[in-house]
Amino acid sequence: MGHVPMDFVSIVILMCIGNAAGWLTFLYIEGGGVGLIQGVVLGLLGAFVGGILLAQGLPQYGVVSVMIGGAFGAVFLILLVRSLLVRGSR
Numbered sequence: 001m002g003h004v005p006m007d008f009v010s011i012v013i014l015m016c017i018g019n020a021a022g023w024l025t026f027l028y029i030e031g032g033g034v035g036l037i038q039g040v041v042l043g044l045l046g047a048f049v050g051g052i053l054l055a056q057g058l059p060q061y062g063v064v065s066v067m068i069g070g071a072f073g074a075v076f077l078i079l080l081v082r083s084l085l086v087r088g089s090r
Helices: 008-028 036-057 063-088
Strands: none
């Protein structure tokens, strides 16, 4: 399996994607129990995990795989935590 190094540009891209995902979640998903700070933190964590995993699985695409993985990871983690919070409040 190939390896895509996490250079400075990849890390900045993941931070931007994670912040954007967290902020958009805060704006557009009402009643989900995810606040602004929690959404941004979850977005950052999800972006890093997803970006690293997809970059390792698809190294030939380089930064593009980091961006796509980061977006999917951020959205997935935010929606997962949101669903657990909503389910737990019932």
